[in-house]
Amino acid sequence: MKPVTIVGGGLAGLTLALGLRRRGVPVKLSDAGTYPRHRVCGEYLSGRAISVIQSLGLRSGLDHLGAVESSDVIISRGSSVLARRRLPQPALCLSRYQFDRFLVDQLTREGAEVQTGQRSSAQPEEGVILATGRQPAATEHGWRWFGLKAHARHVTLGAGLEMHLSSRGYIGLCRIEDAQVNVCGLFRSRTPVPDLSTSWKSWLSGESGSLLAQRLRQADWDETSFSSIAALSLVPRRAVDREGLRIGDAVTMIPPVTGNGMSMAIEGADLATGPVADWSSGQLDWPSTTQKVAKLLDHAFSTRLRHARWLQHAMFDPFTQSLAWNLSRIFPAFPSLLFRLTR
Template sequence: MTAGSRPVEIIGGGLAGLALGIGLRRAGVPVTVFEAGDYPRHRVCGEFIAGLPDEVSRKLGIEDVFEGSILNTKVCWFLKDRRIGDMRLPRAAIGISRFMLDARLARLFVGRGGRLVTRRRMASDVHGPGRVLTAGRRRYADSPWVGLKAHVRNLSLGADLELHLGTGAYVGLSRVEEGWINLCGLFRRRSGLRGDSPEGLARTLRSSGLFALAERVGGVELRRGSACAVAGFVFDRRVGQRGAVALGDSCAVVPPFTGNGMAMALTGAALSLDPLLDWARYRASWEDASATIQEGLQHEFRVRLRGAALLHPMLLDPAGQSCLGALARTGLLPLRPLYHLLH
């Protein structure tokens, strides 16, 4: 243990947990990350990191993990089979698979002297000094959502990110490494949702009213092991958890159409770094450090979480979609102002 530094335990080795661990290790704090799974592993995620400030990566010391990733600037929106809007992002979004990103972060954390304990599921409701919760989304058995993702090849894209709005569903497609395209969607829960074969994906897309996309997906090559699904989550715009230092999705869950959940996880880790260092070096109590972190998270995320919660139903409900379609026809779809609100 580094002399004069209290140790930190992090529950959950996803983006928030590993990035925070790397930042703390850079300052010499002894850190253990407990991770229920192992690396590398595919995760349900759009793998499109929008709105990540450079200073967040710099502060955490994780710039190198994005090396060789795709830079995305052009986004096009489709409503059912109709192209309704095109937009150039004010700053490039990063395309990298979670398979690669999480493994690189884990390697960097261990390389910096962090202790990584994998295949260890810890209690996520035990809080106290030195314990940080980064265990991802809270579980809700009656959630209406299912997330599906798979990497596919032999498909051409009309933009860096295609975002397709369907019936009770939306689906994003964007490039990740080695020529793979990540297809990831959020669907209202129902039977018959499959993403583990091109035929299953095509059926799922057809049943969501995305016929043209289903046609394109029917003949793709699927990356072995990449298909996965997740259920039991909700979009939770309450920031933080009572009595805990909670970051990333454990703090709040933004709807995936924003492409901002990963940037939020990393930003939360970066803004927690100084208060946690103050605690580790006996310059602040745990209560003060937690309160500073909570205030910082509220300040940073409140507006975008509210905005995303208001817009999300519009993307999925028929009335909201008609409204979007009408705005698109009159050329008034406010894509850029919405981007700024949500990032």
């Protein structure tokens, strides 16, 4: 079988690499960073990816690491709670520090060649899959988007996931392994925010008097887990319009409010596994493989990307946020409907 090179070892690259190894394909995966490391992420895995994880036989390993099942969600703004819902299917919450390390260890055991700490060429070419993550964009419509995350202890939550809306963005809290809570927010600003390395706690802790501030009053922060990310681009893109064979955020990034980006990375890798294995065994040529994967990704994700864009807008535009808020009060099923449409 012909060898496959995967550039990028986030969830998309690692899942594809594992799927290909299971089919006997020789795999070389490279990542610019090293493992384990903290990443900006809500660490809330929901949706169809959980079935992919199960089908790859990885679920018990995640449970062993202390992954927490989360079956309910609270949405809050200021001091009030808008909605409290049970999820149709429980989500799984585990730090990316543990999750990525677990996958890379598994991959190494299964015979892949893994190279870390070195940036590889990310040029589209035959046999190379680009799983390189988001495409940076300094600003979008004049806004600078950035994400912050850190773990904390001594935080009591009223649900497995809490989503807190504020005037600057939204912050998600979920229980993860070892009695920790992951606190992760997406924010936007018109001007550069230079002092995040010192001001991150105030960004994540919400406005005074809010339910979020109350939750985090006694927080014991794990300073080493703090990470930040900037230059995010949230405009949806189609895989068929991109050059090369891409999966995960390297195609497009779904707004984080959906808690579906990790799922899309894992599901996309799963969809790509069959065609790439067929190329490796000589049953498909490379242009057909690239096209087939792109069509599968667009078919699977275009509807949820469309709805997610609307949801993202509702989170930041005061008028749309109030409209969504009032609709949710009148029609209690409204938040659940939005949740379903982005999956």
